[in-house]
Amino acid sequence: MDNNASGTGSSSFYSRLLARLYDPFMNGMERQELHERRKALLSNCQGTIPEVGAGTGANLPLYPAGTTILAAEPSPHMIQKATENLQSETVQANLEWIRAGVGDNELDERVQEGSLDAVVATLVLCTVDKSKEAIDRFYQWLKPCGQLIVLEHIKAKSSVGGFLQNMATPVWKYLAEGCHLNRPTDAMLKESGFILIEEEYFSKGVPFYQTIAQKPKDSLNG
Ligand SMILES: C[S@@+](CC[C@H](N)C(=O)[O-])C[C@H]1O[C@@H](n2cnc3c(N)ncnc32)[C@H](O)[C@@H]1O
Structure with a gap:
């Protein structure tokens, strides 16, 4: 898997700039909506948890005491800002x-298959x-x-919305270091073998989706 955090071959200067602009850009949405949702989603976490793409660290103060967070992030500028x-x-x-990012050896080596609570x-x-x-x-x-x-923000359900996102x-994607506005992440998760024990759609200018997706109890490879 290509883990260039940009997906665009963007320069170190640009990556550094984006790491600085990310929080101001997200600030309104975080205060109005996302922060409370993050808190609710993370409040019952336990054990050792890889957080992939931890970015500027918005989730990190929200994990309960007793958890160990492997904050995986390929961009050194994001780590610095966090x-x-x-x-x-x-x-x-x-x-x-x-x-490191998803697919990088540094991360895979830290995680034993079938071992994690979240x-x-x-x-x-x-x-x-x-x-x-x-x-x-x-x-x-x-496990x-x-x-x-x-x-996650996701692909719009309406044909006009989807067309505009396309x-x-x-x-x-070029400006935002590989971010796709039109990923149907909700559909991918529904087809992934997980049981979606909680899911919610909401909108904040763009369509969002949140879920707690559980690996089945009787799954064979865990
Ligand atoms: C939009 S930011 C989100 C940051 C944070 N997770 C949040 O909720 O605010 C996306 C982050 O994913 C990181 N990223 C990009 N490619 C990645 C990969 N292959 N694996 C893990 N993280 C990646 C980026 O460097 C960036 O910090």
Whole structure:
């Protein structure tokens, strides 16, 4: 899997700039909607949890005490920004950064297949190069009844919305380091073998989806 965080071959300067612009860009949406949703999704997490694409660290203060978070992030600029952000936050979890993305050996080596209680992927399946492969990998990592927690913007259900997203995605993808506006992540998860024990659609200018997806109890490979 190509883990160039940009997917665009963008320069280090541009990546650094985006890492600085990301929080101001997301600030309104975070305050109005996403922060509360993150809190609710993460409040019952336990054990050792890889958070893939941890970005500027929006989730990291929200994990309960006693959890160990493997914060996997391929962009050193995002890690730098997260580290700065966390200086003014209380982080209850044990935190370990891994500078790697989904599919990188550094991450796979830290995770034993069928061993995990949870995997967290928020606003990252829009960006990883092969999101179906990433979902399959998360499935392999989880133990039976383990949970994949996802919060994501998705492809619109309306044909007009979908058309507009298809038009905008090539430019947006270039500007936003590989982010696709038109990924049907919800549909991919429904076809992935997970049981979606909670799911919710909501809209914040663009359509969003959140789910807690559970690996079946009797799954064979866990
Ligand atoms: C839109 S940001 C989301 C950050 C954070 N998860 C959040 O909820 O705010 C997407 C992040 O995914 C990272 N990323 C890109 N490709 C990745 C990959 N293959 N594996 C893991 N993370 C990746 C980017 O560097 C970026 O920090």
